[in-house]
Amino acid sequence: MYLIPKNVGGRFEFFEGFGIKELIYCALSALVAIGLSFFIGLFTSSLFRFLPVPFIVYATFMLVRIDPRLGRSLLENMVTINTFNGKPKRYDYVYGEGRIERV
Template identity: 35%
Template sequence: MEDREFENPYLIPKNIKARFELIPGFGWREIFVTLAGAIVGFMLLLLLGVFGIPIIVRIFLAVMCAGIGYGISVQNPRTGVNLLDILKMMRQFNARPKRFYYVFGEGRERD
């Protein structure tokens, strides 16, 4: 009983959500967006094959679609934000009402 008086309580941290990352900044969401771009590129490759487009052009377009998917989903190393998140934040910002309480500069009229 005497031992319990001198015990220090252990602080147990809350569960931390850790997301899977294949490489730093590239997790499941980014993999799915890149695969979606690759699938669209593959479908484009098959569709353009029906019209007799040369294989080099079709492969180039398929790789470009996968590259666009990768470019949209990869995070900027400086900010840690990808293009999809930037577009989402921009849309949320544009949806908010904006009020400007001050008029700066000389000769400007209030609206």
């Protein structure tokens, strides 16, 4: 019988809740944001075209970072909520059925 401490994780993390998968998502969002800034650069020559890059990367970071309390990311929670809301809800109770009429 081996005793494994609770704080041992099964995946490599740079810091709590941010591992290789999250780093890849942030890198991809950075590439998309830089591409967007170069597209904006076709219409303007201002350096403010690079302003959206850190905001887009930070938004991606907040979406994919795993909350250590829940063990899930915000993106996973949003997908779960969307899946739940997309399924039909079934209510067996019909209003008026089985009621006792009081006169």
